[in-house]
Amino acid sequence: MRAVWRAARAAVRRRRLQTLVIALVTLTSTVAMVVALGLLDAASAPFDKAFGKQRGPHVVAAFDPDEVSDTQLAEAARRPGVEAAAGPYPQATVELPDGSMSFGLGNEITVVGRADPDGPVDRLDLWAGRWATRPGEVVLNRQSDWTPDDLGKRLPMPSGGPALTVVGFAFDLSRTADAWVAPEQIDALRPTATQMLFRFPDASSDGRLRAQLATVTEGLPADALTASRSYLTLKHQVSSSARAYTPYLMAFGILGIAVAVLIIGNVVSGAVISGFRHIGVLKALGFTPGQVVAVYLMMISVPAVAGCVLGTVLGNTLASFFFEFVFTGPDAGVFHGSVSVSAWVNAVTLLGMPAVCLLAALAPALRAHRMSAAQAISAGSAPRAGRALGIQRRLAGSRLPRSVSLGVGLPFARPGRSALTLAAVVLGVTTVTFATGLATTMDRFGNAGRDAYQVTVYASNVKNGKEILPKYGDRELQSLLAGLPDATGVTARASVDVRLAGSAHPVILEGRRGDRLQLDGVLTEGRWMHADGEIVAGSAFLRQNGVRVGDRVALEKGDRSERVLVVGEFMESNARVVVTDWPTLAALAPDAKPIAYHVELRDGTDPTAYARAARAADPGIGTDVRGSNSITQTIVGSATALTLMLALVASLGVFNTVVLNTRDRRRDLGMLKSIGMTPRQVTVMTVTSMAVLGAIGSLLGIPLGVAGYELVIPRMADAVDITLPAYMTDVWRAPALAALGLAGLVIAVLGAFVPARRAGRLTIAEVLRSE
Numbered sequence: 001m002r003a004v005w006r007a008a009r010a011a012v013r014r015r016r017l018q019t020l021v022i023a024l025v026t027l028t029s030t031v032a033m034v035v036a037l038g039l040l041d042a043a044s045a046p047f048d049k050a051f052g053k054q055r056g057p058h059v060v061a062a063f064d065p066d067e068v069s070d071t072q073l074a075e076a077a078r079r080p081g082v083e084a085a086a087g088p089y090p091q092a093t094v095e096l097p098d099g100s101m102s103f104g105l106g107n108e109i110t111v112v113g114r115a116d117p118d119g120p121v122d123r124l125d126l127w128a129g130r131w132a133t134r135p136g137e138v139v140l141n142r143q144s145d146w147t148p149d150d151l152g153k154r155l156p157m158p159s160g161g162p163a164l165t166v167v168g169f170a171f172d173l174s175r176t177a178d179a180w181v182a183p184e185q186i187d188a189l190r191p192t193a194t195q196m197l198f199r200f201p202d203a204s205s206d207g208r209l210r211a212q213l214a215t216v217t218e219g220l221p222a223d224a225l226t227a228s229r230s231y232l233t234l235k236h237q238v239s240s241s242a243r244a245y246t247p248y249l250m251a252f253g254i255l256g257i258a259v260a261v262l263i264i265g266n267v268v269s270g271a272v273i274s275g276f277r278h279i280g281v282l283k284a285l286g287f288t289p290g291q292v293v294a295v296y297l298m299m300i301s302v303p304a305v306a307g308c309v310l311g312t313v314l315g316n317t318l319a320s321f322f323f324e325f326v327f328t329g330p331d332a333g334v335f336h337g338s339v340s341v342s343a344w345v346n347a348v349t350l351l352g353m354p355a356v357c358l359l360a361a362l363a364p365a366l367r368a369h370r371m372s373a374a375q376a377i378s379a380g381s382a383p384r385a386g387r388a389l390g391i392q393r394r395l396a397g398s399r400l401p402r403s404v405s406l407g408v409g410l411p412f413a414r415p416g417r418s419a420l421t422l423a424a425v426v427l428g429v430t431t432v433t434f435a436t437g438l439a440t441t442m443d444r445f446g447n448a449g450r451d452a453y454q455v456t457v458y459a460s461n462v463k464n465g466k467e468i469l470p471k472y473g474d475r476e477l478q479s480l481l482a483g484l485p486d487a488t489g490v491t492a493r494a495s496v497d498v499r500l501a502g503s504a505h506p507v508i509l510e511g512r513r514g515d516r517l518q519l520d521g522v523l524t525e526g527r528w529m530h531a532d533g534e535i536v537a538g539s540a541f542l543r544q545n546g547v548r549v550g551d552r553v554a555l556e557k558g559d560r561s562e563r564v565l566v567v568g569e570f571m572e573s574n575a576r577v578v579v580t581d582w583p584t585l586a587a588l589a590p591d592a593k594p595i596a597y598h599v600e601l602r603d604g605t606d607p608t609a610y611a612r613a614a615r616a617a618d619p620g621i622g623t624d625v626r627g628s629n630s631i632t633q634t635i636v637g638s639a640t641a642l643t644l645m646l647a648l649v650a651s652l653g654v655f656n657t658v659v660l661n662t663r664d665r666r667r668d669l670g671m672l673k674s675i676g677m678t679p680r681q682v683t684v685m686t687v688t689s690m691a692v693l694g695a696i697g698s699l700l701g702i703p704l705g706v707a708g709y710e711l712v713i714p715r716m717a718d719a720v721d722i723t724l725p726a727y728m729t730d731v732w733r734a735p736a737l738a739a740l741g742l743a744g745l746v747i748a749v750l751g752a753f754v755p756a757r758r759a760g761r762l763t764i765a766e767v768l769r770s771e
Helices: 002-014 016-044 046-053 070-077 183-189 206-216 231-238 240-274 276-284 289-327 343-369 373-379 387-396 402-413 415-447 474-483 539-545 582-588 607-617 630-664 666-674 679-719 734-740 743-760 764-770
Strands: 059-063 084-095 108-113 125-129 137-141 164-171 179-181 193-199 225-230 455-458 461-463 466-468 487-500 506-514 523-526 534-538 552-557 560-570 577-581 596-601 622-625
Touching: 002 016, 002 289, 016 240, 016 289, 016 343, 016 630, 046 231, 059 206, 070 084, 070 193, 084 183, 108 183, 179 183, 193 206, 206 225, 206 231, 225 231, 240 343, 240 415, 240 630, 240 679, 276 289, 289 343, 387 402, 402 415, 402 630, 402 679, 415 630, 415 679, 415 734, 415 743, 455 607, 474 487, 474 596, 487 582, 506 552, 506 582, 534 539, 539 560, 552 582, 560 582, 577 582, 596 607, 607 622, 630 666, 630 679, 630 743, 666 679, 666 764, 679 734, 679 743
Parallel strands: 108 179, 137 164, 506 577, 534 560
Antiparallel strands: 059 193, 059 225, 084 108, 084 193, 125 164, 137 179, 455 596, 455 622, 461 466, 487 506, 487 552, 487 596, 523 560, 534 577, 552 560
């Protein structure tokens, strides 16, 4: 065994370039594999992973404290069929006073008295500050968007009650409360309900959860249970944005795994085949066939394992940043730290990648195992005849330069190696094509309607924790904003909660008044409203309520009711939103006032300067300069990063193929140089040999990328219940396809150029010395 180790170690040191290539390709392929498997794992169920990590409740139930005692509820929670339970917790509904600093919570919040953030159910993520342990303290349910100064601020309470000091921020994916206080504080807020949190063995459907909850509450008074909510409803709401990421992340994950395995197989098997001559020498020195196989497996394993370990560490680091980029924030619906690389991904990679390397090396090593020393030595010489030479002879009579005609035939000298390289190039082109289509669609999606307005002016402002109202009235404020320099249009917007007759789903009726009633909405069917009594509904609203363009529906607000005609559908993922004109809104809510004014500016105007001028004219208003679409930036940015990574791995596969081909054909290169071929011609010949594979890869990869786009994009749109207009998906025009045709050539040429230059610099003396 010592002789095997010494021979393997000597081979690793002597073949430094081969060792470096194997380690580098293994490292990059392992990074791609970790990210790819992590994507597949994370994208499969981001909500479920976050929900499981927090031990979220399958059912959140509210009970009437006048009908059932805490002792009865605690006994019910211990009945068979309850996997785990938390509570009882006193629950109060608090209406925050006007002018309060509500921290984005809304005017009416749910406050729960709870002693700590942990427990058997609903383990809260306390990510800033500390828990409320004394009267006068509160912890707010917020995911992000905070500053250190927010801790210590005061949250005013109604009816002149003492303000509560914000001592921490927690995130609860299950949304069981907007805020938590110590049990000693909750009585001062006059709780009206008792909250219980249940986990059940079977949470597969709403029906099963209702049946299990009924079993638990069977012995309680009939009117004790006042409300309950299943986690399945929340799951659909919270994970809608994450579901939009899932199809394209899974596509990249599958492509990444395929590219990594192909490249590893190509690199390792090629390294063994190129070493046949060395194998013959080892046999001539007395090594047994088994020892020869062990030498080569060990020689491959050393750089492969090193690259795999480093690649796993780097892959975890990159994946963590990537998941932070994709799966956190209000758009993703998943809290900080909930999605990470699973332990099984690292285990599979650390064990699987070396196994792939050994399997790729085993087949050619066993082939050499059966050869005699003489056969192995002769097999190590470059082939002098075969398909490559025949093709080169046929091309010799053409007008192609001799270096090009010779290069075209080289891939056929090693058809198996070329096939693996071609497959990697095809997948690289597929990735580039798919990512280009995805980025084009997302760019059009993110920029849709962006010229409608540049500044939003809010009809209130908050300074030092207090709300300041504008000094101008509604109409005067709109006229003021329209009269400021460079403003070309102002549209007022108000929102009221209404009911859709015959439906339990709440509706947000958005009334608009001004120059552009459509604002940034993108119409997908029908038209915008032209008369009173007409509405335009979002795609998600129409799907959820079974309504179509042309239907009449009834909207209700208090004792008022209006029958309206749905005249259009616009691209909107919020299932509650419908848009109408101001008279229709006023018919249901006569006292409704604008909450914001959207200002369209003249081209070339600085939106920030306009916002400053507006605030100077009325300090009681707030302004917001319109930024970029975060979801669009996330998808385009992540797709670009993944594409570059997979294209790099494919280029490394080409690099390795050229290195091996050059080593195999050193004798031929020496002969060509001896009859007058220049270094530049050798470089052109070598690059041409890979450019052929690049051109074929483009022809095969572009249709596959288009097919992947057509498969993924509709599923991304369906995940968030929107309909994309045709212009957003009509991306495959002739100029774009022609540019994509260069993708395979770029991957091939980039991978081949450096080893081709090195081959061109070989001297005849070096070749003869190696003989």
